Amino acid sequence: MVPASYYVGLSAVLFVIGVLGVLIRRDPLVIFMSIEIMLNAANLALVAFGQRHGSIDGQALVFFVLCVAAAEVAVGLAIIVAIFRLRRRLSVDELSLMRG
């Protein structure tokens, strides 16, 4: 049986990779994928902690994270498509204004 701390360590590594992706990439789609990596790292930690404490609550929380992630991706991608229609370009560095 692999101890839960290994899973938590893996989730920390994956989370940092996601942070790195958000920081170094310019394409909003890839930034979104990096955010998904971070969410999944958090899910992994939740399940690992739940397993360690012998509780089902971690898994229930992961279920809600899944739902929120689905909603977030749908809305986020719609926003990206709307921005692309407006600007015909897609780089987060140029989207520094709050007004269109």
Next chain:
Amino acid sequence: MTPGHIAFWILVVMAVGSALGVVLRRNPIHSALFLVAHLATLAALFLKMRAEFLAAAQVIVYAGAIAVLFVFAIMVLIPGKEETGPDALRSQRLLAVPVAGLLLVLLAVMLRSAVFKGDAPTAAVPGGVAAIGRALFTDYLFPFEVTSVLLLVALVGVMALAKRRTA
């Protein structure tokens, strides 16, 4: 090294490698495919932790729906040109690597000192799908219902965003 450990380390290599693939590949399509591989690996890790329901949900929701959404968005947007131009913020991007390393060190120190003092034995999680269903429909009934409202709001919001403005 039991077979369980060997499987775990294989999955670790796959998860970290595919996550790095998502972050480092220039072509967004390659990133999306690495993301699918990453999500499938995480589903396998969930299975290994005896979270069968989550493994199935992970494959259906993430590797199915979300990955398809990403690929559709890439097809609509045809990106990939944006990251080839001159980089105005290059110095900040070089700074990102040490910052991420620092974050990793902080997380490691925090997890070591705060969480894993002593070794609590892994108690058995109450079994599988039945237990998580019971939890969702008793203790977490209200959040569960709110989730449905959230999904409905997301649905309507996306329709409003995606509609072409005719005026």
